[in-house]
Amino acid sequence: MDAILLQILNGLDKGGAYALIALGLTLIFGTLGVVNFAHGALFMLGAFCAVTVNKAITLSAKVRDESVTFFEAYKDVPYLEMWLGETGSLIINWSIPISLLVAIPVMLGIGLAMERGLIRHFYKRPHADQILVTFGLAIVLQEIIKAFYGANPIPQTAPDFFSGTVNLGALIGMDLTYPTWRLVYFIFSMGIIAAVFSFLQFTTFGMVVRAGMADRETVQLLGINITKRFSTVFGIAAVVSGLAGLMYTPILPPDYHMGMDFLVLSFVVVVVGGMGSLPGAVAAGFLLGILQSLASMTEVKEIFPGIDQIIIYLIAMIVLLVRPRGLMGRKGVMED
């Protein structure tokens, strides 16, 4: 039982990442009708916001390391530590939460620039053209990151406050320890999902966007500039994806290719959830994350060797056979 609960927990943090990317993808598809293959790159750019902020606040001076006597050795001492002492160390330690503040405007800007500069020219083009151009854009973005940061993963650490484990089973008399940052990630992803849904449900802006998603022409006939609002939605989707990537960096050291790895899985999540369905994307994200973790259990793999590598695609096949529109798909979406 402990093992199953642990794997479910493990699936929740992974599922959180899938759900956030899939949420952004569905938001863009539902509003703009664009299949955005560059969405994984936004996840990766968010992660590199954390890397950039960390590099900026750990800019260092080379100081002679007197403890090494064999040769002249130097160690990097961050300027912040030199100037501010322990406060400087504390700021460096909290670089990931600090980078959240930087990432929100940066990702919003990137999203708006991407939509206004390139993607809007492809609204009326076939889906194949959209896929090609966004896929090309994803490759360009990841090559730019590779040129600046190299090809190797750059580990990031969570603040010491969130290091270690939490015993979640203490209250129910079970041994259920789980890394604190992974729990933080799950709570964070739930918070972002709740914020996006609340924004769409309870604000006038959200109401107009939902109306535009349902019937774009009528909304435009009412004199509302829906295109402008949809551009903002693209920016919001970029922020959601970017923050998902940023907060994932202590779990998985970011490299230039990480977006592609998540993109493929997230598309499967969108398809399983149902194209255009926001609750479907979120539910499918968590469901597939949990199933992927459960499939890694020794007991499962003894019966189905290698199932952990294919489970997501197997579920996608079954769902599409039984419910061709996905779990919560709407009629008419991607069926023209």
Place this chain on the structure above:
Amino acid sequence: MTDKKTSVSRRSFLKGSLAAGAALSAPAFWIQGAYAGGHGFRNDPTNKATVTLGFNVPQTGPYADEGADELRAFKLAVKHLNGEGDGGMMQTMKPMNLKGNGILGKKVEFVTGDTQTKSDAARASAKRMIEKDGVIMFSGGSSSGVAVAVQALAQEMGTVFMAGLTHSNDTTGKDRRRYGFRHFFNAHMSGAALAPVLQAEYGDERQVYHLTADYNWGWSQESSIQEATAKQAKWNTVNAVRTPLGAGDFSQYITPVLNSGADTLVLNHYGKDMVNSLTQAVQFGLLDKQVNGKDFTVVVPLFSRLMAQGAGESIKGILGSTAWNWSLKDAGSQAFVKSFGQEYGFPPSQAAHTCYCQTLLYADAVERAGTFDPVQVIKALEDHEFSGMGNGDSIYRGADHQVFKNVLVVRGNQNPSSQFDLLEVVDIVDRDKVTYSPDLYAGELGPYKV
């Protein structure tokens, strides 16, 4: 206007194909004769002022840190061969035939390549070095999959390959080749060196869970440590799970360990994979647990200072084996560390050490052979005994081209005295204790002449 039709009969098509085939194969036949006919050999530098070596290392992928350090060591070795710098291990190596004037009086140049830690990319890169850049020898690592693949190419092309970091038994076992040489130790030697220390430290009859990189090095490491600990201390394998190379997030593989009944986790991972899997194992609180009335423990059969640096706090107290460490006090190690440290500002890793040694050993063999002819160089390397290179008296065994030398058992240092003092040497295991019969892993070296 006449309508001319060109008709090709079956007979004329066959004749034409035969003639074209003969014409196309003729240059290859002549080229082959040029180096395999007796006196000549591929990329013979005799009539040139310089000689080119190829350094094929992983510059990207999970072993990129090791690759970067290997490249630093190669560059330093070339510098020393050409008489620049302080000479490093050329002051301590015995026997010593190098004069600091290149190799056989020819200035040493080099080209580099990126293996990407992928066999196909490594082969393509090595082939380019041999065919386009004209290298007389190539070297590098850091993956046994890559080493085995390029070693086979070395045999096909008749160009000597001095392997860098490769630890699988296969490299000098079932996949050994006449043109391939390994200075680094292997999984069998790790198991033999580690098992007695693990028994003394953690006792008998432990229940072990293995997480293993899913390629030939991982399999080799897993079976060697399983055999050695079962024989030495009756350790039992509860489960052995294969993980993809470069998995990044190992959480889904680590969580099943918690409820498996195992009290020991052996991480048969290397490079960034090991850094990630060990860090995540510690994050999941494995080292704080008690199972079967014993403190849970983690063992990393092969680790290096670079990995210890990446793993940070997680590595403290963890036992493993290593080929060499910069803190060794022998003259050879100190000369190399001083030279490398002055050049780059930090000490070399075990990967750097083996690559530096391989370059000098090759150059010395050419000097002893008096020719760059690979057949003569191979014969000069086979059963060559040497010392002064950091691991005591060593031998390049002719039967499988494996160097036998002392092996270090190390522990992640709990009280480091400097930023580089990350490994504490627990034991220096004598070469005799890790030597095994060349027949243990059946393989064929292949012919001298190719």
